[in-house]
Amino acid sequence: MIPIRPVPARLLSALIAVAGITLPALIPISCAGPSLQTNGHVPTAGETRAENRLNAARHYGMPELYAFLKPFPKGADLHMHLSGAVYAETFIAEAIRQGMCVAPVDAGKPASPIGKDAVQFVAPVSGSRCGDGAVPASAALTNQALYDNLVDSFSLRAFVPFEGINGHDQFFSTFDRFDPKHDGGAHSGGEWLDEVATRAAQQNEQYLEVMQTPSTATSASFQLGNKFGWPAAAPGTAADPLGDATGTSHAELSALRTKLLAGGLRDEMAREQNELEGGLAERERIEHCGQSNAAPACSVKIRLLYQVLRAFPPQVVFAQTLIGFEMASADPNIAGLNFVQPEDARMAMSEYNRQMHMLDYLHSVYPKVHISLHAGELALGQVPPEGLRFHIREAVELGHAERIGHGVDVLYEDRPFDLLKEMAARHVDVEINLTSNDGILDVKGRDHPLAAYLAAHVPFSLSTDDEGVSRIDLTHEYARAADEQDLSYLDLKHSARDSLEHSFLPGESLWAQPDDYDRLKSVCAGTIAANSKPSDACKQFLDANQKAGQQWELERRFAAFEAGLQ
Numbered sequence: 369m370i371p372i373r374p375v376p377a378r379l380l381s382a383l384i385a386v387a388g389i390t391l392p393a394l395i396p397i398s399c400a401g402p403s404l405q406t407n408g409h410v411p412t413a414g415e416t417r418a419e420n421r422l423n424a425a426r427h428y429g430m431p432e433l434y435a436f437l438k439p440f441p442k443g444a445d446l447h448m449h450l451s452g453a454v455y456a457e458t459f460i461a462e463a464i465r466q467g468m469c470v471a472p473v474d475a476g477k478p479a480s481p482i483g484k485d486a487v488q489f490v491a492p493v494s495g496s497r498c499g500d501g502a503v504p505a506s507a508a509l510t511n512q513a514l515y516d517n518l519v520d521s522f523s524l525r526a527f528v529p530f531e532g533i534n535g536h537d538q539f540f541s542t543f544d545r546f547d548p549k550h551d552g553g554a555h556s557g558g559e560w561l562d563e564v565a566t567r568a569a570q571q572n573e574q575y576l577e578v579m580q581t582p583s584t585a586t587s588a589s590f591q592l593g594n595k596f597g598w599p600a601a602a603p604g605t606a607a608d609p610l611g612d613a614t615g616t617s618h619a620e621l622s623a624l625r626t627k628l629l630a631g632g633l634r635d636e637m638a639r640e641q642n643e644l645e646g647g648l649a650e651r652e653r654i655e656h657c658g659q660s661n662a663a664p665a666c667s668v669k670i671r672l673l674y675q676v677l678r679a680f681p682p683q684v685v686f687a688q689t690l691i692g693f694e695m696a697s698a699d700p701n702i703a704g705l706n707f708v709q710p711e712d713a714r715m716a717m718s719e720y721n722r723q724m725h726m727l728d729y730l731h732s733v734y735p736k737v738h739i740s741l742h743a744g745e746l747a748l749g750q751v752p753p754e755g756l757r758f759h760i761r762e763a764v765e766l767g768h769a770e771r772i773g774h775g776v777d778v779l780y781e782d783r784p785f786d787l788l789k790e791m792a793a794r795h796v797d798v799e800i801n802l803t804s805n806d807g808i809l810d811v812k813g814r815d816h817p818l819a820a821y822l823a824a825h826v827p828f829s830l831s832t833d834d835e836g837v838s839r840i841d842l843t844h845e846y847a848r849a850a851d852e853q854d855l856s857y858l859d860l861k862h863s864a865r866d867s868l869e870h871s872f873l874p875g876e877s878l879w880a881q882p883d884d885y886d887r888l889k890s891v892c893a894g895t896i897a898a899n900s901k902p903s904d905a906c907k908q909f910l911d912a913n914q915k916a917g918q919q920w921e922l923e924r925r926f927a928a929f930e931a932g933l934q
Contacts (some may be wrong), residue, residue, distance in 0.1 A: 381578035409886055419857040419932055426850055433847035439932075440860065441925035443918075444833050444867035445568065445576040445842050446740070447799035449708065450557070451543060451674070452834025453564045453578070460515070460930060463489050464504040464769030469498035470505050470514065473521070473545065477570040481532035485571075486694040487514075488545035489712045504703060521836050522546050524807050530923055535807045536750075540710055542837050557643070558650020564666040565651065569605045571843045572925065573668060574918055577703050577740075580647075582640035582677035586601040586686055592636065593683035597626045607924065609667045616722070621686070621729040629694075637691050641699055643673055648701055669918070671703040671872070673740065679713040680725060683812045684724050693730050696737045703872035704738030706773065717755055724766040732770040741767055742798070744781070745774035747809040756780035761787050762795055771797040771829075771870055774807050780816050788824035795882045798871035799862075803840050804833035810853050818853050827883050830860075861926065868919050875913025878920055890921065896930035 411419065425432040436808065463470075473486040493499040508515040510831040518525050522545060527538045541549055559580065569681050599620040648670065651716045652658070659665035674692035678685060692705035709716055727739060743763035746756055756777045764787075772791070775798040781787050791798070798821055808813040830845045832838070849855045849863070866886050869877060888894070892906040902910055904919060910917040 375527060384593050391499045394436075409858065410556065412930070414862070414927070414933070415662070415857060417933045422850060422860075425752065428609070428853055430847055433735055433850050434843055437860070438570075438843045438848065439572050439847045439849070439929060441864055441922055441929055442571060442573045442830075442841075442842055442846065443864035443922050444865070445573060445575065446771065446797075446829050446870050446871060447801060447831035447833055448564065448576060448578050448786050449581045449834050450560055450564070450578050451546075452837045453832065454560045455563070455836040455839075456519040456525075456546070457564055457596040458491075458560070458683065458836075459516050460508055462559075463546075464509070467496050467923045468505045469502040470508065470518065471499065471502035473541075481537060483521065483527075483533055483538055484530070485517060486541070488518050488521065491850050504596060506805055508921065523839055526774075526841050527807075535810060536710070537692065538714075539804075539808045539834075539837060543623055543709055557647025558686050561647055561651035561670060562665060564657070564835075565668040567669060568668045568840055569664045572842060572929075573842060575671075575873065576923060577671055577813075577872060578927055579673045579675045579706055580644065581677065581708075582643045584636070584643070585640055585675075585691065586677060586680075588636040588640075589677075589684050589688035589691065590680075592628055592631065593681070593685075593687035593885060594688075595631060596683065598683040598686070601625060610907070616725060618729045618732065621726065624686065625690060625730075625733070626838075633687065633691060634694070637698075640691065641695055641702075645699070645701065648672075650664075657865075670703055670714065673703055673872075674705040675708045676705060677709050677717040678707040678711075678719070680860075681699045681715070682719060685719065685723060685932045689723075689726055689730060693734045693737050697734050700718050700874070704740060706740045707742055711742055711759070712751050712755075715753060720759060721762060721766075725768040726772065730764070738771060739767065739769050740771040740872075741769040742773040743767075743769065743775060744777040745805075745809070746777045747811050748777075748780060750809070753780070757782045761790075762789065769796065770872075771799055774801060774805065774819060774833075775799075775821070776809055776811050779820060785824070785837055788820060788826055791826045792824050795827060795870070797829055799831045800828050800845075800849075801831055801833035802845055802852065803838045807838055813852055816847075822827065822855075822859065825883075827866040828863055830863045832866075864896055864922065864926075865919070868915065868922055871915060873915035873918060875915045875917075878910075878916040878923075881934060889916075892916070896923040896927055898919065898924060900924055902928070914933045 373614055375892060397556055421436060425436040459671060468489045469492055470487050471490045473482045473488050475482050489505065490502060491497070498504055503514070508513060508518055522542050524535065524538060527535065541867060566580065599616050642662070651670070655663040676689045676692055689705070696702040696911055712720055731737070731739065735873050741763040744760040746759065748756065758773060758781065760778055760781055763772060778784055778787065800818055802812070802816065805816060813837045818828070830842070830849055832840065835841050846860055850860065862885070866883070869879065869883060878888055878892060879885060880889050891909045910920050
């Protein structure tokens with residue numbers, strides 16, 4: 369018998385709003401059904417067992433949900449920053465190996481909020497000698513208070529907002545505190561990739577798209593961008609809501625691209641590519657991939673998303689974005705690109721429309737390069753209301769984003785329900801980061817727009833964002849979605865399937881129709897069981913299409929997970 373679980377009123381209210389239906393306020397809202405994302409799907413016996421087990425775990429709280437969901441197949445984590453995914457303990461160990469020092473964070477002149485007793489890594493002043501007020505990082509091994517302070521300074525652990533500093537401030541300040549010790553080489557990059565891959569394998573994940581900025585990218589883009597400057601704004605161009613003229617013609621951008629390519633950009637691209645490829649190779653060496661003693665982490669496929677830093681002048685952002693497009697065009701290990709840094713930063717806000725125009729032009733030159741964009745990682749009061757009205761729509765319509773990262777302010781956009789319908793129609797996936805949205809934006813529970821996305825049938829993928837800074841993992845995000853957002857088993861399964869369907873893996877999908885997980889392509893039609901082997905024709909198709917291959921494996925893992933609940 370299929371279990372009947374009421375759909376929460378807030379989810380049904382969102383569905384009614386998206387559909388444009390008006391009901392009297394006093395009519396009680398209730399509905400039977402296990403999921404708003406899978407209308408028309410009849411749960412299998414295995415899914416019914418899993419739903420019952422999930423509901424039982426939900427009754428006992430987050431630890432029980434975590435234990436149930438850790439072996440649950442999760443497909444991919446599509447929104448993960450490498451430096452933010454590494455736990456503080458790893459940075460401490462590496463700083464000790466490199467002979468770094470620990471010093472108090474300078475509040476600056478005038479003083480700015482820095483967090484209580486915050487510390488950071490700094491280089492020795494000469495040889496191994498630390499400067500005044502600093503101590504060797506190795507002192508943390510015998511000083512528990514110092515060790516604890518390092519962990520707290522590099523994460524949201526134990527953080528409590530106080531006057532002058534909130535979760536947003538603490539979150540973004542952590543990177544500057546540990547980053548000075550990062551040498552950017554393949555060795556540390558490989559160790560970091562091994563850490564996240566090992567954690568992913570332990571949680572039954574298959575694929576990671578990891579955002580990373582090469583160590584020389586910022587300085588190189590400053591040098592190249594400033595060398596050639598930025599074209600003067602063309603007359604009559606549109607202005608963004610903050611009043612800054614942002615229009616530049618495709619012809620002007622084309623001329624600038626030509627100058628950059630001829631002026632040393634490809635040499636910088638080669639250096640950055642060697643660094644990123646070196647990190648991937650070092651990860652495989654550490655894990656003994658391809659050998660008889662290969663680590664389980666080798667089963668997790670990793671590709672990189674080139675991170676562009678958005679809070680800089682346009683000539684700098686354009687140069688770095690062009691490097692990202694060139695690298696993603698040439699290197700199969702670079703899955704695409706994304707814009708990062710705080711979306712509420714002054715330059716990120718005032719330059720947003722201009723940056724979307726950059727992407728519009730570069731997409732016309734490199735139409736096969738995949739784009740995922742941080743958009744709508746904003747909350748009311750954080751920026752003026754005008755700043756909440758357009759970011760997601762411009763990312764989709766002008767920036768050609770195939771996925772949206774965070775999308776928290778979607779209901780504050782102009783014509784939000786039209787935008788949700790558009791995202792669903794275009795199959796634009798939203799990467800949902802519940803713990804990150806809580807810690808940075810203080811948006812959680814019924815204030816989070818996940819219900820609206822589900823109601824509008826927008827594809828969604830639960831992800832971690834910066835699991836090291838937030839001190840969580842992907843299992844925690846699935847458990848939180850079930851506990852806080854009341855997602856059903858089929859909703860969670862839909863998220864895992866969406867994560868591979870909307871990954872930037874090459875090749876065709878396993879599914880006959882986008883975001884419809886009830887019918888496989890005819891070449892692989894049939895039931896996939898825990899011990900299934902694809903037919904010869906299906907195997908040939910899977911071998912030729914990496915996306916379909918990962919999706920077939922996910923279905924096999926689902927079958928094994930659900931069969932194990934007997």
